[in-house]
Amino acid sequence: xxxxxxxxxxxxxxxxxxxxxxxxxxxxxxxxxxxxxxxxxxxxxxxxxxxxxxxxxxxxxxxxxxxxxxxxxxxxxxxxxxxxxxxxxxxxxxxxxxxxxxxxxxxxxxxxxxxxxxxxxxxxxxxxxxxxxxxxxxxxxxxxxxxxxxxxxxxxxxxxxxxxxxxxxxxxxxxxxxxxxxxxxxxxxxxxxxxxxxxxxxxxxxxxxxxxxxxxxxxxxxxxxxxxxxxxxxxxxxxxxxxxxxxxxxxxxxxxxxxxxxxxxxxxxxxxxxxxxxxxxxxxxxxxxxxxxxxxxxxxxxxxxxxxxxxxxxxx
Ligand SMILES: Nc1ncnc2c1ncn2[C@@H]1O[C@H](COP(=O)(O)OP(=O)(O)O)[C@@H](O)[C@H]1O
Ligand SMILES: [Mg+2]
Numbered sequence: 609x610x611x612x613x614x615x616x617x618x619x620x621x622x623x624x625x626x627x628x629x630x631x632x633x634x635x636x637x638x639x640x641x642x643x644x645x646x647x648x649x650x651x652x653x654x655x656x657x658x659x660x661x662x663x664x665x666x667x668x669x670x671x672x673x674x675x676x677x678x679x680x681x682x683x684x685x686x687x688x689x690x691x692x693x694x695x696x697x698x699x700x701x702x703x704x705x706x707x708x709x710x711x712x713x714x715x716x717x718x719x720x721x722x723x724x725x726x727x728x729x730x731x732x733x734x735x736x737x738x739x740x741x742x743x744x745x746x747x748x749x750x751x752x753x754x755x756x757x758x759x760x761x762x763x764x765x766x767x768x769x770x771x772x773x774x775x776x777x778x779x780x781x782x783x784x785x786x787x788x789x790x791x792x793x794x795x796x797x798x799x800x801x802x803x804x805x806x807x808x809x810x811x812x813x814x815x816x817x818x819x820x821x822x823x824x825x826x827x828x829x830x831x832x833x834x835x836x837x838x839x840x841x842x843x844x845x846x847x848x849x850x851x852x853x854x855x856x857x858x859x860x861x862x863x864x865x866x867x868x869x870x871x872x873x874x875x876x877x878x879x880x881x882x883x884x885x886x887x888x889x890x891x892x893x894x895x896x897x898x899x900x901x902x903x904x905x906x907x908x909x910x911x912x913x914x915x916x917x918x919x920x921x922x923x924x
Contacts, residue, residue: 615812616805619780624665628804629772630658633763637662641669645709648733648742650718650757652749653765656803659745662765663714666743670708677706680713684729684744685720693725694732701736711740719746726753733759767802776804777811781820786811788820795822799829832865832873841877844919852916860909867908871899871915887922894918 621627624634624641633651640646646666651659660681667679680700686693697713705711721729730753733742742760746752749762768776774793781788792814800806810829817824836859843852859865878891898915902908 615780615784616808619776619783619808620661621665622668624662624669627658627662627665628776629768630662630765633662633765636761636763637666638669641666644670646670646712646741648737648760649744650749650752650760650762651743651745651765652747652752652762654747654767654803656800656805656807657765657768658804659765660714660716663712663743663745667712670712671706674706674708678708678711680711681716682713683716685717690721690725690728694728697732697736701740705739710738712743713740714743714745716745718744719748719751723753726756730755730759768804769802770797773797773800773802773804773807777807780808780811784815786815786820787818789822791822792820792825795825796820799825830865830869832859832863832869834873834877836863837870837873838877840916841874841881841919844916845883845923847920847923849916849920852919853913856912856916857909860912867902867912868899870912871895871902874915875899883922891919891922 624638627634637646651662653659663681664679667675671678680696682693682696684690684693693715697715700713701711703711715729718726718729733740733756744752744756744760749757749764774797777788777793777796780786788811796807796810796814800810810825811820814820814824814828817828836855840852840855840859843849843855856870859870860867875892875895878888878895881888881891883891894915898906898911901911
């Protein structure tokens with residue numbers, strides 16, 4: 609993001625003491641840090657509740673200044689497959705820990721692995737048990753095979769409550785000297801629930817409009833993400849119609865955007881598309897035509913799918 613500081617990183621607690629709630633996990637980990645040893649662990653819970661944050665703070669607590677050399681974060685859902693994931697783990701595990709007896713491998717989204725891949729992972733965990741501890745993070749522990757679960761201390765992290773979220777947001781509000789009213793903060797909680805990543809991003813985006821009020825928060829939340837729309841357009845231009853249609857459904861249904869929000873963003877993006885000028889003019893005309901149809905009360909998904917077919921026929 610250029611030189612803009614991302615608040616989800618800037619305000620991520622560095623120490624276990626600054627982690628909000630999740631006491632049942634934090635207290636146990638602090639005892640283990642004191643002893644200088646930890647078991648393999650499984651962190652299960654929804655997004656944005658502190659799984660990665662806690663693993664990072666644990667590493668800082670155990671290793672101090674050497675934490676980066678002794679800690680590796682890998683995403684299990686790497687699309688290049690389990691062998692790439694295992695290769696990365698192996699390369700890291702082979703190097704000697706620095707000023708410590710073991711290193712930590714943090715494996716995010718472990719529940720995206722198939723049961724077969726998890727069996728392979730289990731063997732990796734075993735063969736490096738002398739020099740590595742594994743922390744697996746997942747949304748649902750039920751999707752992790754039993755032989756892995758039984759080798760881990762399993763921790764369930766809960767979605768954060770209203771007071772927790774407000775405590776966290778107030779750290780950022782005072783750190784950034786923001787102006788925010790109570791309704792604005794309530795709106796953030798209403799939209800993001802106990803997901804602190806989502807609430808922080810919403811706070812940062814709405815602060816760009818000035819004072820944080822429920823109006824500015826809802827305005828920002830209803831905006832289509834340019835990146836999502838760009839992806840959808842590129843899918844259609846690249847001939848991947850089904851993917852583009854799925855993306856559209858996701859924007860309309862899961863993200864709750866209106867057809868108007870989406871088409872407005874499409875309009876902006878078509879102006880900057882990297883295509884021949886005559887094609888661009890044709891698309892601008894089509895977007896305008898469908899914007900009009902939507903205003904006349906046309907069904908959102910039908911109209912937008914029809915508009916996407918025009919992108920498909922244009923190609924890049
Ligand atoms: N319990 C928590 N205490 C303090 N900050 C948190 C907590 N949970 C999440 N956050 C904040 O939310 C963002 C995402 O947290 P992260 O730990 O990456 O979530 P996940 O559970 O998805 O791994 C970070 O900016 C982090 O500072
Ligand atoms: Mg995470």
